[in-house]
Amino acid sequence: MSSTDASTALLPDVQTELREGYAEVGDVRLHYVEAGDGPLIVLLHGFPEFWYGWRLQIAPLAAAGFRVVAPDLRGYNLSSKPDGVAAYGAVDLAADVRGLIQERGAESAHVVGHDWGGTAAWTLAMNHPEVVDRLAILDAAHPRKLNEGLRHPSQLRRSWYFFYFQLPDLPEHHVQADDWEFLQDFLRDAQPPYTDEEMGRYIEAWSQPGAAAAMINYYRFAVRHSSGEIKPIAAPTLVIWGDRDRYLGPTLAEPHHDDVPNLDRVERLPDASHWVHHDEPERVNQLLIDFFTTTR
Amino acid sequence: MTGIAPSTGEYLAAPNRVVSAANGIEYTYRQVGEGTPALVLLQHFRGNLDNWDPELIDALARDRRVVTFDNAGVAGSTGTTPSTVAQMARDAIAFIDALELGAADILGFSIGSFVAQEIALIRPAAVRRLVLASAAPRGAAGMHGWAPEVIGAVGEPEPNPDGYLSVFFMPSAASRQAGVETLGRLGARREDRDKPTTWETRQAQYDAVCDWGIPDHGQLQRVSAIGMPVFVAGGDGDPMILPHFSYLLAGLIPQARVKIYPDAAHGFLFQHHAEFARDVDAFLRE
Numbered sequence: 001m002s003s004t005d006a007s008t009a010l011l012p013d014v015q016t017e018l019r020e021g022y023a024e025v026g027d028v029r030l031h032y033v034e035a036g037d038g039p040l041i042v043l044l045h046g047f048p049e050f051w052y053g054w055r056l057q058i059a060p061l062a063a064a065g066f067r068v069v070a071p072d073l074r075g076y077n078l079s080s081k082p083d084g085v086a087a088y089g090a091v092d093l094a095a096d097v098r099g100l101i102q103e104r105g106a107e108s109a110h111v112v113g114h115d116w117g118g119t120a121a122w123t124l125a126m127n128h129p130e131v132v133d134r135l136a137i138l139d140a141a142h143p144r145k146l147n148e149g150l151r152h153p154s155q156l157r158r159s160w161y162f163f164y165f166q167l168p169d170l171p172e173h174h175v176q177a178d179d180w181e182f183l184q185d186f187l188r189d190a191q192p193p194y195t196d197e198e199m200g201r202y203i204e205a206w207s208q209p210g211a212a213a214a215m216i217n218y219y220r221f222a223v224r225h226s227s228g229e230i231k232p233i234a235a236p237t238l239v240i241w242g243d244r245d246r247y248l249g250p251t252l253a254e255p256h257h258d259d260v261p262n263l264d265r266v267e268r269l270p271d272a273s274h275w276v277h278h279d280e281p282e283r284v285n286q287l288l289i290d291f292f293t294t295t296r
Numbered sequence: 297m298t299g300i301a302p303s304t305g306e307y308l309a310a311p312n313r314v315v316s317a318a319n320g321i322e323y324t325y326r327q328v329g330e331g332t333p334a335l336v337l338l339q340h341f342r343g344n345l346d347n348w349d350p351e352l353i354d355a356l357a358r359d360r361r362v363v364t365f366d367n368a369g370v371a372g373s374t375g376t377t378p379s380t381v382a383q384m385a386r387d388a389i390a391f392i393d394a395l396e397l398g399a400a401d402i403l404g405f406s407i408g409s410f411v412a413q414e415i416a417l418i419r420p421a422a423v424r425r426l427v428l429a430s431a432a433p434r435g436a437a438g439m440h441g442w443a444p445e446v447i448g449a450v451g452e453p454e455p456n457p458d459g460y461l462s463v464f465f466m467p468s469a470a471s472r473q474a475g476v477e478t479l480g481r482l483g484a485r486r487e488d489r490d491k492p493t494t495w496e497t498r499q500a501q502y503d504a505v506c507d508w509g510i511p512d513h514g515q516l517q518r519v520s521a522i523g524m525p526v527f528v529a530g531g532d533g534d535p536m537i538l539p540h541f542s543y544l545l546a547g548l549i550p551q552a553r554v555k556i557y558p559d560a561a562h563g564f565l566f567q568h569h570a571e572f573a574r575d576v577d578a579f580l581r582e
Contacts, residue, residue: 151486153308156484159484163480164480167457
């Protein structure tokens with residue numbers, strides 16, 4: 001179970017054994033990293049991260065008595081990268097996560113999603129409620145809110161890259177230019193800044209063949225298709241939001257009550273950026289542990 | 297970032313409007329902001345209402361009414377695109393008359409700056425102040441059609457974003473980044489977009505550009521008749537209309553000042569949208 005990817009010691013000072021594997025789920029193969037034992041928590045990263053985005057969560061959650069699984073979403077890093085835009089809809093992302101939970105031998109899990117991983121998590125809780133115990137969302141708008149937001153000029157202006165990514169071919173070439181400067185810049189408002197070593201890990205993941213196009217295809221699908229049927233979410237839900245998110249405005253945090261009737265609360269971190277799990281890991285970890293231990 | 301407060305004009309949400317003019321043309325236009333006089337914008341080669349960077353329009357519209365429109369034959373407007381700048385100016389005057397704008401401020405960009413000069417000469421009473429962006433005077437040597445790499449990049453049957461970036465932005469990382477952000481914003485309006493401009497429009501406009509650029513020193517004298525205050529602005533690396541034409545133009549117009557923006561090309565006004573909007577605002581307030 002050891003591997004070069006996980007064993008590059010993301011957590012040098014923490015004695016947590018990382019297990020790594022691949023899950024065959026439907027027609028894709030998902031790479032994941034796993035740690036700990038206990039009730040299952042699935043951590044779903046966003047754009048342009050990969051499982052490694054959760055490097056500050058995995059050990060603390062495992063130490064709190066959970067089994068933590070952090071996959072690379074389809075298209076990212078070492079997971080399958082199906083061709084074409086049609087493979088990157090939220091419905092397929094959600095089905096991947098359901099399959100992963102089952103493949104890991106669980107009936108259900110606590111699900112945490114950030115950014116695009118949040119979209120996958122919202123959709124999973126709508127389409128496959130039976131596999132979601134509790135839902136935690138970090139800086140990811142509920143699909144209805146995102147739809148509304150993308151019609152509003154002030155949010156549209158923050159989300160210019162949604163539309164830049166609609167252009168054919170140019171974006172996947174451009175994001176690679178100057179040592180992935182475009183994507184590095186995406187991460188640059190994180191506080192503290194990512195270290196060179198961390199940035200190097202991201203560049204390695206972005207450099208996987210086909211990853212850039214796949215990551216961009218998420219946006220192409222989302223803008224070209226409606227978000228699908230929106231159903232009320234039964235799972236108790238916690239939203240954590242960095243109010244200094246430069247991509248998603250603070251008004252996107254609060255879902256409509258009828259869409260998320262069991263919303264526990266929206267916990268706003270006033271000084272955190274979009275990379276809330278990186279900026280304030282201890283706070284985020286404690287919120288997650290408290291929220292997931294309520295039912296145990 | 298800049299000190300400019302969040303804008304309220306919201307060009308992305310502005311509906312397409314139509315006005316019928318006395319010349320029989322139905323002009324498609326948008327407007328944001330309030331105030332008199334209005335600022336009327338004249339678009340670049342092959343551009344339509346969606347080719348104005350919404351960030352710039354909103355910044356310009358903070359304290360004034362800003363009107364963008366498709367000239368006759370262009371994109372959503374009816375009629376045929378003429379192949380002379382003089383006729384484009386007459387068509388633009390018909391639009392200004394139809395909206396009953398009185399004496400407006402006019403900002404012309406690229407070929408729109410040619411049209412703006414012509415309006416100021418044909419109908420000086422319609423123009424209070426003039427902003428000429430990426431501009432050149434009629435008859436200047438070196439303006440007879442664009443360099444092969446420029447017309448190759450933006451003159452193809454299917455406009456392509458790579459070509460756009462290569463003419464409107466510089467190769468530097470900062471300018472490129474500004475370019476992709478502009479491209480993103482230009483695509484951000486999802487509903488009620490303007491019609492694309494046609495090949496006929498491209499051909500007619502390029503004929504007009506070449507006609508405007510036939511070298512003729514005598515023609516340079518024309519702009520000395522532009523009597524209102526003029527702000528001439530450009531990018532220091534514009535490959536389409538070289539920076540020295542800005543200086544030439546500003547030198548020929550009695551009441552003109554010039555500003556060249558750094559690390560910028562034809563689209564300097566989108567790249568430096570906040571600074572340019574501040575400069576235009578200050579100029580129009582004088």
